[in-house]
Structures are given as C-alpha cells and as structure tokens.
Amino acid sequence: MKPDKFTLRGLIIIFMLGMILITTGLMMYLFLNFDIRISEHTTLIINPYLWLALFMVIIIVFYMILVLLINKYIFDPILAMRRAAEHIKSGNLNYPIQYAADNEIGDFCIEFDKMRVRLRDTILEQHEIEKRRKRLIASITHDLRTPLTSIKGYVEAIQDGIVKDQETYEKYLSTIAEKADYLNHLIDDLSVYTKQELGEFSLNLERVNSGKILLSYFDHKVDEFKYSNIHLILYKPFISTFINVDPYRFNQILENLISNAKKYAHMKIEVRTKVVNYHLQIAIKDDGDGIPQDVLASIFDPFFMVNKVKDQKEKGGSGLGLAIVKQLTERHDGKITVESNVGEGTTFILDFPLDI
Numbered sequence: 001m002k003p004d005k006f007t008l009r010g011l012i013i014i015f016m017l018g019m020i021l022i023t024t025g026l027m028m029y030l031f032l033n034f035d036i037r038i039s040e041h042t043t044l045i046i047n048p049y050l051w052l053a054l055f056m057v058i059i060i061v062f063y064m065i066l067v068l069l070i071n072k073y074i075f076d077p078i079l080a081m082r083r084a085a086e087h088i089k090s091g092n093l094n095y096p097i098q099y100a101a102d103n104e105i106g107d108f109c110i111e112f113d114k115m116r117v118r119l120r121d122t123i124l125e126q127h128e129i130e131k132r133r134k135r136l137i138a139s140i141t142h143d144l145r146t147p148l149t150s151i152k153g154y155v156e157a158i159q160d161g162i163v164k165d166q167e168t169y170e171k172y173l174s175t176i177a178e179k180a181d182y183l184n185h186l187i188d189d190l191s192v193y194t195k196q197e198l199g200e201f202s203l204n205l206e207r208v209n210s211g212k213i214l215l216s217y218f219d220h221k222v223d224e225f226k227y228s229n230i231h232l233i234l235y236k237p238f239i240s241t242f243i244n245v246d247p248y249r250f251n252q253i254l255e256n257l258i259s260n261a262k263k264y265a266h267m268k269i270e271v272r273t274k275v276v277n278y279h280l281q282i283a284i285k286d287d288g289d290g291i292p293q294d295v296l297a298s299i300f301d302p303f304f305m306v307n308k309v310k311d312q313k314e315k316g317g318s319g320l321g322l323a324i325v326k327q328l329t330e331r332h333d334g335k336i337t338v339e340s341n342v343g344e345g346t347t348f349i350l351d352f353p354l355d356i
C-alpha cells in the first residue's frame, strides 16, 4: 500500500501552526525568565500580558492572511492548471484555464493556455489534412477508374467482335487513345501536385525583372494565339520591377492560368500588371461564362470542377491545375485570388512580393 502523503497545502498549514506554537512558546519563555511582575498600580496600557496577547493575535492574524494569500495565489492556479491538464489528458482541448492574475503564476497560466490553444489548432489542422487526404484519394480513385472502365469497355467490344465496320473500329481506337492521353495528363498533374504537397521539390529562386520574364513568356504565347479565335490582349509595358521567383515555376503558373482562360474565354483574354503595396499584381481576365459565386471558394481545391462532366469531357481537365497554381504561388510567398461574374467572365490575380 502507498504511504499516506502530505499535500503541499497540508504541509504549509502544519508549518504555519508550528510557527505559531514556536512563537507562543518563545514569548512565554521570555516572560517567565524575565520575571515580569504586575503590581496593583500597573495600568492596563503598560500591562505586558496585554501586549503579549496582542502580539499573539497579530501573529495569528498575520499567519492566517499568509495562508489565505498562498491559497489564492499559489494553490488556486495550481488547481486550475491541474483541472485543465486533466481535461487535456482526456482529449478535451476546449477547456480554458480559469485563472487570471497579474503575476508570475498568472503569466505561467497564460502561457499554459496558449500551449493548449496551439495544441488544439494543430490537432484540428491535422484532422483537416487527414480529411483532405481522404477526399483526394477518393477523387483519384474515381478519376482513374472512369477512363479505365471505358477503355476496358471499348477493348472488350473490339475483342468480342462487336465492331464490324472500319469506321467504328477507328472511332473506338481513337477514343481509347484519347482516354489514355487523359490518364497520362491526370497522372502528370497528380505527380506534380503530390510532390508539391509533400514538399518534395525545391525552387530555384532568382531575382528577376518582372517586365522581362513576362515579355519572354507572352512573346511565345502571342504566336500560339495567332491560330486561335481568342484575342490575347497584353497591356504593355508590363511593370518592370524585381521579384524573387523560380522562372520555370513562374512560367508554369502563367501557363496554367492562360490555358484555362483560353479554354473558357469567348473572345478575348486581357493581361495587366500593376504594383500595389510593394507587391506585383498580374491580372488575367477572360470574357467566359464566369464561375458561380457559391463555388468560387472551392475553385482552388484539388479535383474541383464547376461542371465535372463538361470540364472533364470537353475541356480534358483534371481539376488539379488551379490547386497546383495555388501551391506554387504560395511557395513563392505570393497569393492568388479570383473574381468572377456569371455571364461576364473571370479574373485571376497573382500577387508576388517585390524584391527591392
């Protein structure tokens, strides 16, 4: 059996009582040894016993106040922290420490509570990551299975000799090739996305002139747009300042946004640059159908598509492009935002801190 243990509070009370007894004993000893006599003429005010009694009362009151203060400023917060620690131990991270005092123990309680909040936020964040991971796996499984099932269907139709004429045969083969291309594209995007998510790629950051890097990217693009019925309108001169980016990744970000704009625009795409609060902003605006407000917040989620059937079938999308763009932009300490109005078009705004 465990021996009885004194609590700290009990020890302090015993210590205080001991101090009172020792002080009383000492006073009695002094009184007896100094042979204090009281004559009939001794007035009350100079009566030493009165002073002894008064002194004893002061000592007792002093010790009692001391016990109360120790209780209030040491044991109450320790108890509050113990209660909070028990809640944390049982998994309840929403229980705050109910103790506030402007002293060292109060500060300690505040720090302890900050630790609880931090722990709670980290756990919530981990739950969110776990949920996202599960959603991602579900989407990957679905998006890989759909084209594979149809490839299998077409191959079986050919194997079973259902296809009789050359025209249908070629149509089936080209659909199989199309689906295989789509799978390839999806796997490429997935590989980039997961590498970035796991932090398995590094950036080769360089201090580059924004005007120059934008011009070199769009010079090539202008050629590509010559054969398209979409007009690429560049508001030149592009702002010429310095940003710290990986040129390859920077072009990848632009490429994703421009190819999306090209897929969804009706007639034109406009590109503008400006500097706001020491940040370079690049706006890519199209005049497409726009994105409904209620799904705008999900647009950067992996595998999100406004109209899954149409976006996947007609536009060959994987729903990973914008998730990749967001990851890449944030790795550059940048930010991407979107503004859209149904029937008017969509504008993506990239924002990179200047390196000046």
Ligand code: ADP
Pocket (backbone or CB within 6 Å): 260, 261, 264, 286, 288, 289, 290, 291, 299, 304, 305, 306, 307, 311, 316, 317, 318, 319, 320, 321, 322, 323, 346
């Ligand atoms: P993907 O890689 O398939 O192009 P994204 O992640 O780039 O996918 O885009 C996700 C979805 O966002 C698209 O399927 C489309 O529905 C919508 N979207 C993206 N860009 C635009 C745009 N410029 N205009 C309208 N819708 C867009």
